[in-house]
Amino acid sequence: SAIYLADYREPTHWIDETHLDVVIFPDQTRVTARLKITPNAARAVSELVLDGEGLQTQAIYWNDARLTQDDFDECDGKLRLKQINESGWLTTEVIICPESNTALEGLYRSRTMYCTQCEAEGFRKITWYLDRPDVMSVFTTRLEADQSLCPVLLSNGNLVASGSLPNGRHFATWHDPHKKPSYLFALVAGQLSCVKDQFVTASNRSVAIEVYVEPKDLDKCSHAIDSLKRAMRWDEQNYGREYDLDIYMIVAVDDFNMGAMENKGLNIFNTSCVLASAATTTDIGFQRVEAVVAHEYFHNWSGNRVTCRDWFQLSLKEGFTVYRDAEFSADMNSSTVKRIEDVNLLRTAQFAEDAGPLAHPVRPASFIEISNFYTLTVYEKGAELVRMLATLLGPEYFRKGTDLYFERHDGEAVTCDDFVASMEAVSSRDLSQFKRWYSQAGTPELIVSSQYSEAYKTFRLTIEQRCPPTPEAAEKAPFHIPIRVSLLGAAGALPLKLANQAVGDLPEDNTEMILELTKSEQTFEFAGVHERPVPSLLRGFSAPVNLRYAYSETELITLLMQDTDLFNRWSASQELGVLAVSNAIKAGTCELSGDWVNALQANLQRDDLDPAVMAYMLQIPSVNYLHDRFPETDILTLHQTRQDLVRRLALSLADALREKVLAYDMRQPYEVSAAAVAVRSLSNTALLLLAEAKDPLALRESITRFKHANNMTDQLAGLRAIARCQSDNVVKEHLAAFYSQWKDEALVVNQWLSLQATRDEADTLVAVQSLTSHPCFSWNNPNKVRALAGAFANQNPGQFHRDDGAGYEWLANVVLKLNQANPQLAARLVTPLTQWRKHGQRGQLMFSQLQRIQGATLSKDVFEVVNKALT
Ligand code: ARG
Numbered sequence: 001s002a003i004y005l006a007d008y009r010e011p012t013h014w015i016d017e018t019h020l021d022v023v024i025f026p027d028q029t030r031v032t033a034r035l036k037i038t039p040n041a042a043r044a045v046s047e048l049v050l051d052g053e054g055l056q057t058q059a060i061y062w063n064d065a066r067l068t069q070d071d072f073d074e075c076d077g078k079l080r081l082k083q084i085n086e087s088g089w090l091t092t093e094v095i096i097c098p099e100s101n102t103a104l105e106g107l108y109r110s111r112t113m114y115c116t117q118c119e120a121e122g123f124r125k126i127t128w129y130l131d132r133p134d135v136m137s138v139f140t141t142r143l144e145a146d147q148s149l150c151p152v153l154l155s156n157g158n159l160v161a162s163g164s165l166p167n168g169r170h171f172a173t174w175h176d177p178h179k180k181p182s183y184l185f186a187l188v189a190g191q192l193s194c195v196k197d198q199f200v201t202a203s204n205r206s207v208a209i210e211v212y213v214e215p216k217d218l219d220k221c222s223h224a225i226d227s228l229k230r231a232m233r234w235d236e237q238n239y240g241r242e243y244d245l246d247i248y249m250i251v252a253v254d255d256f257n258m259g260a261m262e263n264k265g266l267n268i269f270n271t272s273c274v275l276a277s278a279a280t281t282t283d284i285g286f287q288r289v290e291a292v293v294a295h296e297y298f299h300n301w302s303g304n305r306v307t308c309r310d311w312f313q314l315s316l317k318e319g320f321t322v323y324r325d326a327e328f329s330a331d332m333n334s335s336t337v338k339r340i341e342d343v344n345l346l347r348t349a350q351f352a353e354d355a356g357p358l359a360h361p362v363r364p365a366s367f368i369e370i371s372n373f374y375t376l377t378v379y380e381k382g383a384e385l386v387r388m389l390a391t392l393l394g395p396e397y398f399r400k401g402t403d404l405y406f407e408r409h410d411g412e413a414v415t416c417d418d419f420v421a422s423m424e425a426v427s428s429r430d431l432s433q434f435k436r437w438y439s440q441a442g443t444p445e446l447i448v449s450s451q452y453s454e455a456y457k458t459f460r461l462t463i464e465q466r467c468p469p470t471p472e473a474a475e476k477a478p479f480h481i482p483i484r485v486s487l488l489g490a491a492g493a494l495p496l497k498l499a500n501q502a503v504g505d506l507p508e509d510n511t512e513m514i515l516e517l518t519k520s521e522q523t524f525e526f527a528g529v530h531e532r533p534v535p536s537l538l539r540g541f542s543a544p545v546n547l548r549y550a551y552s553e554t555e556l557i558t559l560l561m562q563d564t565d566l567f568n569r570w571s572a573s574q575e576l577g578v579l580a581v582s583n584a585i586k587a588g589t590c591e592l593s594g595d596w597v598n599a600l601q602a603n604l605q606r607d608d609l610d611p612a613v614m615a616y617m618l619q620i621p622s623v624n625y626l627h628d629r630f631p632e633t634d635i636l637t638l639h640q641t642r643q644d645l646v647r648r649l650a651l652s653l654a655d656a657l658r659e660k661v662l663a664y665d666m667r668q669p670y671e672v673s674a675a676a677v678a679v680r681s682l683s684n685t686a687l688l689l690l691a692e693a694k695d696p697l698a699l700r701e702s703i704t705r706f707k708h709a710n711n712m713t714d715q716l717a718g719l720r721a722i723a724r725c726q727s728d729n730v731v732k733e734h735l736a737a738f739y740s741q742w743k744d745e746a747l748v749v750n751q752w753l754s755l756q757a758t759r760d761e762a763d764t765l766v767a768v769q770s771l772t773s774h775p776c777f778s779w780n781n782p783n784k785v786r787a788l789a790g791a792f793a794n795q796n797p798g799q800f801h802r803d804d805g806a807g808y809e810w811l812a813n814v815v816l817k818l819n820q821a822n823p824q825l826a827a828r829l830v831t832p833l834t835q836w837r838k839h840g841q842r843g844q845l846m847f848s849q850l851q852r853i854q855g856a857t858l859s860k861d862v863f864e865v866v867n868k869a870l871t
């Protein structure tokens with residue numbers, strides 16, 4: 001049964017205060033909730049309906065009078081109380097069992113600790129409540145547990161009391177002065193060690209920072225703490241946002257469905273997003289920790305102080321916060337590299353989501369299970385919407401807009417409309433058409449053509465927009481699309497003047513301009529263009545669209561070599577890769593263009609080019625992206641064509657690549673600065689390319705890098721290269737060596753599993769299946785399942801799409817295995833199968849696996865995904 005945005009009503013009652021008493025005993029946790037209830041005058045409904053799931057209700061009291069069976073009705077996850085038409089105290093007592101909670105939602109046990117995950121609707125698994133984000137309450141939480149089993153007891157806010165109790169037990173009471181919705185509640189109880197630090201805010205208040213981890217991980221906290229402090233400062237400087245409690249806690253948990261959770265004052269993190277050390281964590285891992293720590297911190301304002309009215313508005317906090325963390329990472333590292341990574345993710349995974357059966361608007365209009373809507377569309381496309389607003393308004397008005405938004409709505413639960421309204425108010429722009437981005441799904445396609453007039457010195461860009469149909473609507477009204485452009489002449493970017501623009505209106509630097517496309521088709525004419533230019537379009541990926549312009553190879557090479565926008569130089573490199581694939585498909589053989597190779601060669605020799613960007617220029621677009629561009633071509637054909645191209649490119653560039661491998665000094669002390677990361681990235685990319693071509697240097701250097709690396713980035717690069725170029729025995733030997741070196745480091749073991757799951761070998765599926773009985777593997781740990789099954793299905797096109805369908809069948813088995821145990825995880829794993837329509841004949845094999853799943857008794861989560869995929 002779906003719920004609809006259009007049906008939104010204010011809650012019937014408010015909960016002004018929430019007093020929880022959580023008493024933890026093995027297999028039996030008792031939760032007493034004392035709630036100060038006030039009827040909402042705007043609704044005037046006396047029946048109070050609370051949410052609860054899997055609760056063993058022991059007793060219910062209204063103003064201390066125990067209610068009898070006649071006073072309430074408990075069924076289907078609802079507790080109904082008839083006559084609550086004045087303020088009073090509702091007390092409920094329930095028993096729950098965190099030890100048997102494998103869904104990792106609500107209160108559960110992970111190794112030696114108890115912890116919670118309440119977003120979106122997990123709080124109802126802890127106690128009876130109005131479990132919706134527009135009900136905000138002041139929480140006081142008393143925790144009680146065995147002193148030796150759970151020496152650490154944490155919840156949101158400030159510690160107000162603690163002490164020991166008889167029978168080796170103890171308690172702690174926490175009070176959070178900020179009103180919050182139930183999804184931001186958290187508690188942690190367990191055997192944890194703590195690293196302490198502090199931060200002094202702009203207004204000179206000192207904030208205690210405490211990071212809680214298992215004792216073995218104490219040496220892996222410093223990067224998260226440094227990142228947190230940088231994020232705190234950055235938010236003060238860039239958004240004027242200061243932290244608002246005396247303590248900020250982060251807890252690392254090994255079993256976690258997502259990356260992390262922004263619970264007020266008590267973030268809970270997947271270990272993979274908080275722990276980092278040079279020996280065990282790759283550069284990408286370090287950057288991920290920095291980004292996720294910042295993301296959760298930024299939620300304190302964009303999410304917690306100002307929260308969502310209902311879950312349809314999820315992107316209000318997620319899109320905005322992803323935008324904020326992306327800008328933060330761009331400032332801390334290389335902004336071009338960050339943009340390349342984000343655009344890659346968007347164009348491969350989000351565009352595919354937006355073109356498939358699960359496509360939904362950034363603000364969905366309905367859902368069955370909200371957990372299924374923590375998607376790339378809500379997060380990444382949602383962030384692009386905020387980025388477009390920032391582009392349309394410019395930095396000053398955008399900042400005024402966010403200031404107004406925080407000021408107007410502090411302490412409120414609001415909507416995406418409220419966010420846009422603040423932007424409108426400060427800029428006096430009409431953003432009503434822009435708001436279609438929130439309600440219409442699908443990736444618009446921009447079809448651009450140009451016309452140069454030698455005689456009139458004019459250059460015209462004609463831009464048409466189209467958006468394919470998606471499940472919620474076949475017809476789309478035109479979007480408001482900011483298109484950042486430049487025109488490149490022989491000596492660089494040309495000054496721009498639109499034909500109807502007065503010279504006095506031109507900015508000082510007018511070599512770049514933002515065109516605003518609002519109609520289905522529009523022509524922009526530039527005047528005074530004295531040479532035929534190469535247009536540099538959609539610079540920095542100024543809108544989440546598919547750009548189609550019939551560039552010649554020569555023009556793309558001009559962009560690759562000369563564009564003044566570094567992002568667009570990379571973008572041209574990708575388009576050249578697409579062109580090469582296209583030619584290879586047409587010709588049936590992969591002849592590389594000499595001009596392209598020479599251009600890459602020349603770039604490799606330039607020392608003014610960021611090596612990390614260079615590394616990305618050497619990547620042929622992923623198979624998934626190529627499949628988007630060549631929907632008629634079979635995925636395995638694309639995969640093989642791509643592999644062939646990669647090998648040929650490596651052979652053609654071998655000398656320059658060898659130089660990059662040899663120039664690298666492995667003995668340098670490890671550092672995570674953008675510059676150091678960039679050098680490693682290029683050198684390791686070069687090594688891997690040479691390994692693809694079985695180059696003799698790669699045969700030697702892969703082993704050296706594996707053995708003598710002083711950090712995980714290089715060691716893993718060595719192992720990956722080994723896996724691509726060495727004989728089977730040598731590969732197995734090194735995989736075994738790697739495991740015995742790292743078997744006690746869960747996060748490194750995940751890398752080891754993924755590497756095996758992504759090998760393009762005929763026996764990979766068998767190997768993956770047998771790894772599920774390896775002692776390191778556990779079906780109850782989402783990181784392990786994702787490392788193996790997720791990596792196999794999403795990052796191994798050659799084996800997942802085996803002709804016999806065994807890859808699909810195994811994935812379906814995994815989904816069925818986890819369907820009831822961990823519905824959120826199962827629903828995510830099934831995604832690759834939902835793309836069956838794109839796979840022609842092969843798609844039938846995927847389809848029948850989906851049908852097989854549909855035949856089982858499904859959790860809401862899996863049910864929704866599978867049903868949408870089959871209709
Ligand atoms: N709000 C969290 C974040 O973006 C993610 C929560 C995930 N919750 C879930 N039910 N899947 O940082």
Ligand code: ZN
Pocket residue numbers: 295299317318321
């Ligand atoms: Zn978030």
